[in-house]
Amino acid sequence: MTQSRRNAPLSPATRAAQALRHIDPVTGSVTPAIDLSSTFARDADYAPRQRYIYGRDGGPTVEHAEAVIADLDGAARTLLFASGMAAIAAMLETLRAGDHVAAPRVMYHGGQTWLHRVAERRGIEVTFYDQADPEGPKAALRAGQSRILWIETPANPNWDIVDIEAAAKAAHDAGALLFADCTAAPPCTLQALRLGADVAFHSATKYMGGHSDLTAGALSLAVDGDLAAELRQVRSLMGSVIAAFEAWLLIRGLRTLFLRWEKASSNAMAIAHAMVGHPNVAQVLYPGLPDHPGHAIARAQMQGGFGGMLSLMVTGDGSIARDVARFTEVFIPATSLGGVESLIEHRKAVEGPYSIVPPQLLRLSVGIEDAADLIADLTQALERAG
Structure with missing residues (x-):
């Protein structure tokens, strides 16, 4: 019997174009709705009606955008932030004094500036390596001390390329996480998590949004574990979640990615x-x-x-x-x-x-x-x- 096309696996391009086949069950709308509420009423027993309580932790529209990106990235969980820098700041907030980070010498300058800030003010050690040298990431790591190996590929603005599989092996051998900045190579072209990265970062302002009308940052995680829980807490406490309208614009952009x-x-x-x-x-x-x-x-x-x-x-x-x-x-x-x-x-x-x-x-x-x-x-x- 010929397999029904409806039951056949859909390509990532199709899933993105249909925003994970979102059809409103009441109206039949093919365009995802925007839920702009900043707070959510409890039921008669004072229990949350769903998992939503307050807008600082996200809401239905934010979660829909996160689900589309997680699907494209092959992530266990994606967390959205109000900007790429907000996502970077949240990631660096998970570091403790004495931790070491290895990062590229040529990279997005906002992330580099923030790395210098945490090094100067919080007792974090940072080594900047030559991203054009295939051995640069491995040589910059310190076994047992390095917490993050940061790569950017293609690297802005020289567009050097880093071998993600090799970098993942080097990071994991040293006991570090591989943090891959994939802003210039979104998941329609690069699957960093499947190549071994632990966290795929996107300035979703860029290719994911695609229309220069929003700012957003995304952290896609290979494992929905302790790091994901800490990042959710940091995002909530900092109030750096993406707003619902920007999340809706992001869904719209992802459909044509x-x-x-x-x-x-x-x-x-x-x-x-x-x-x-x-x-x-x-x-x-x-x-x-x-x-x-x-x-x-x-x-x-x-x-x-x-x-x-x-x-x-x-x-x-x-x-x-x-x-x-x-x-x-x-x-x-x-x-x-x-x-x-x-x-x-x-x-x-x-x-x-x-x-x-x-x-x-x-x-x-x-x-x-x-x-x-x-x-x-x-x-x-x-x-x-x-």
Whole structure:
């Protein structure tokens, strides 16, 4: 007998597009509803009617968004926060004095700044390793003392690639957790937990939301255990849960994640090839290019394209790079990434005091516009600035 299509396994793309096949049982609505309540009435026996008590612990809409992300990540539990930095702060709040963290030398600058803060104020030790060195993560670990091995892949803004399976083995051998920042490679392309990570972090503001209209952070955990319980407590006490409306926007964004990723990846690859050999571009940093040092690992780890993030090292000094960002007319000079619109950023100008990013680097977040328009825009800006 032919298996019913309804009973056949559905692909992640289908599950995301239908928000886990949410159909309202009363109205038949195919769009998830928003529950904006900040508090929930108890029943006649003064018992909670469900698991919801107060909005600081989340609510139905937040839990729906968490369920979609957990499904895509293959996570035992996902916790959503009001921003990526709120999620990072919650994770670092689980550290105790004397704990050690190994983290990349080139990484998201907000996370790096917070790591310096906890090191200076709370007795946490941090070692920053060379993320481009395959042995860097392992060499930075301290057996029995390291609590977290932090990786970011692809690493912002150089787009170095870290072998997640190798990093997981190194972390676990040292008794540490592997914390993987997957912001530039959401679960439509990278399954960090299945490769051995203990926590997958996403700035859900970026590709997951995808429309530059919300801020959110997500921590997806391989095990729903003590760490998950502590993070829930920290989130509640800090009041850093995502609001219901932003959670609803996030669900909406997740429903088109696979389509947006495919188009952004295609556009970025076209731009990367067009910029290779341009007289005003010294180097194109994109893991989709065969000569990228991490290309083989990226190809093995990432499915459905290499994403929309790439960087250009322009010829000349930092002032020329800054001029290119000023002269674009289709690319928008703005911070953030992963939206439907293409952005350009002179990264050195916005990173913090610990940044070692070269002043000649331009970070591009490639959106879903026509690739020919984007290439023409970069070409005219490079020629005008050069």
